[in-house]
Amino acid sequence: MHEDVERCVRAVRSKDARFDGWFYTAVVTTGIYCRPSCPAVPPKPRNMRFFPSAAAAQQAGFRACKRCRPDASPGSPEWNHRADVVARAMRLVADGVVDREGVPGLAARLGYSTRQIERQLRAELGAGPLALARAQRAQTARLLIETSALPMSDIAFAAGFASIRAFNETVREIFALTPTQLRDRVARGHPAAGSGTLSLRLPFRAPLCPDNLFGHLAATAVPGVEEWRDGAYRRTLRLPHGHAVVALRPRPDHVACSLALTDLRDLTIAISRCRRMLDLDADPVAVDDLLRADPVMAPLVDKAPGRRVPRTADPEEFAVRAVLGQQVSTAAARTHAARLVAAHGEQITDPFAPAGGFPSGGLTHLFPSPEALAELDPTALAFPQARRTTITTLVAALAAGEIDLGAGSDWDEARARLSALPGIGPWTVETIAMRALGDPDAFTPTDLGIRGAARDLDLPHTPAALTGRAAAWRPWRAYAVQYLWATLAHAINRLPAA
CATH class of the missing domain: 1.10.340.30 (Hypothetical protein; domain 2)
Structure with a gap:
């Protein structure tokens, strides 16, 4: 979509949140990149540049906007409804394969050479697998910086950085702030996180009908592994470095996520699996518009739009x-x-x-x-x-x-x-x-x-x-x-x- 300049400009001018995650808008006069729904005054079209991924915008030298936090926007629905190699690669990157196994491991899982994977990702996303994984590490680091009281050294390695220096340089480059400055900007204080317990907000594209999504997961819950308690779907997760317990509560504009990890290195993977389980990166407008074209389905969609497919974390x-x-x-x-x-x-x-x-x-x-x-x-x-x-x-x-x-x-x-x-x-x-x-x-x-x-x-x-x-x-x-x-x-x- 990022190549359709007129459509992208219209989305930015209308601050249309439906396109968050579909593309990113960079402003050449400020050196920052935003999500389409950024509350800032839209720049002149001649100063806009459009990128298919946050990683591509970062590689071009743009910093993340501090107001709209484009790195925290919902993921592109492209990667969940496509079955080609690029979509499969993006799902694996989100699941932390590059951090655990490197680009050769990613290529081996897909049955391609590393050169082929690099070429296909760059052609479509403007960034290779290492850059995509780096952007994901930066988002994980930001989450830990802003939602925990962990020492910065612990955050660096939990987010997947090989060194404190790489962590500091990446945070400064992408967010135009040091890790300490980024934490100091948070107004809500610092919850204790020695146990690895975090409180997060999982964004989604509206509308979202929680009834069948959480209802299905709760009705089929396996005792001991899953349950519905205090308005939340709770379950255990088996992860690469340990396990976790997560509680997910539907809210009008996000899903509240309380996550307790035995190893903080699993944070990104746990979030990715929860998002997939709840189908949060779906494009409900596209789905519902197509189904409404059927006169039998239209009343069902209009009654409760935004139904998701309840999936699984495992x-x-x-x-x-x-x-x-x-x-x-x-x-x-x-x-x-x-x-x-x-x-x-x-x-x-x-x-x-x-x-x-x-x-x-x-x-x-x-x-x-x-x-x-x-x-x-x-x-x-x-x-x-x-x-x-x-x-x-x-x-x-x-x-x-x-x-x-x-x-x-x-x-x-x-x-x-x-x-x-x-x-x-x-x-x-x-x-x-x-x-x-x-x-x-x-x-x-x-x-x-x-x-x-x-x-x-x-x-x-x-x-x-x-x-x-x-x-x-x-x-x-x-x-x-x-x-x-x-x-x-x-x-x-x-x-x-x-």
């Missing part, structure tokens, strides 16, 4: 849970998953629990990894033999790395490998594609709830006919599923009582 966990949920009720699926957690999950201590613990519930475990589940005794599963075989085969394939469901996975290849496993049919494949892979066009025409909703709306309700009818909803069929599900009287469609 795609391998979700794949196992999808198989556990085959042909059983939501309550039964939770019970089966809770048994696996109790038998094979890693115990943790809930850092948000009051002294003496919660009266009931609480977060007690991480969901077991595929490696841990690979050791389970199939006879301990309360399933028919065929279902046991499906679970053990899936777990073995995930543990061996034969199926990649991660942020940079190839969606078509993942579908093909899942389909090749015994007992995994189209419903399971598309459910995993929708919620674990994040494919916005995943569609489940065999789902009983979808077929029932279609019948009630006088839509075709056989799988083949419904698939044909749904062609008009592409590439947003996963969102159409949310609107169809919302017609049902089910707990997944409403926020639980606080």
Whole structure:
């Protein structure tokens, strides 16, 4: 979009927040770059320059605006609805792969050479993977500087910088302030952060309907791993350097995030996974506008616009849970998953629990990894033999790395490998594609709830006919599923009582 100068100028002049994260506006007379919705007086068009990423603006020598904080804008929805190599690379960069494995590790995951990855990212984003990762480190550093009382040396290494010098130079270059000055600008004081507990605001593009998003996560929550408590969805997270407990509360203009980490190096990855789980980088206006063009869907969209697709923080966990949920009720699926957690999950201590613990519930475990589940005794599963075989085969394939469901996975290849496993049919494949892979066009025409909703709306309700009818909803069929599900009287469609 950044190459459409007239459209970008119109967005900047109207301060249209819908375009935050789609492109960045640099002002040649001031040397700063902003998000389109910056409250400052718009510059003259001849002084504007447009960039596809914050990293590209930084590489061109522009500093981040101190008013609109462009580095903290929602991510571009391009990286969540596209399946090409650039989008896969951006999802992996957000998941911290470059910091952990370097550019060679990123290229290896994508099946390309480092030169090919560099060339494709530069061509589309104006910056290579190292610059993109550097911009992300700067944003992590800023979060830690402004929301914690950690020493600057701890922040530098937690954000992924190799040295204090690189940390200081990057912060000064991007924010035109030293780390200490950046902290001093914060008016709200410095909360203690020795435990690694942080309070953050996760931005999104409006509108956002929290009902099905948080309602689905709460209704399907696995005891010990997830829960709804005090108006927040809470869950444990398995991360590269440790684990975390997160509490997410919907607010009118952001999602409030309380995050307790065992290792602060996992901050960026934890935020990225929470954003993906809540689909916060979606473009709801584009989705809803397309669905409104269908006269059957239009009333559903107008009733509660901005529905997101409830996804997952751990795609391998979700794949196992999808198989556990085959042909059983939501309550039964939770019970089966809770048994696996109790038998094979890693115990943790809930850092948000009051002294003496919660009266009931609480977060007690991480969901077991595929490696841990690979050791389970199939006879301990309360399933028919065929279902046991499906679970053990899936777990073995995930543990061996034969199926990649991660942020940079190839969606078509993942579908093909899942389909090749015994007992995994189209419903399971598309459910995993929708919620674990994040494919916005995943569609489940065999789902009983979808077929029932279609019948009630006088839509075709056989799988083949419904698939044909749904062609008009592409590439947003996963969102159409949310609107169809919302017609049902089910707990997944409403926020639980606080």
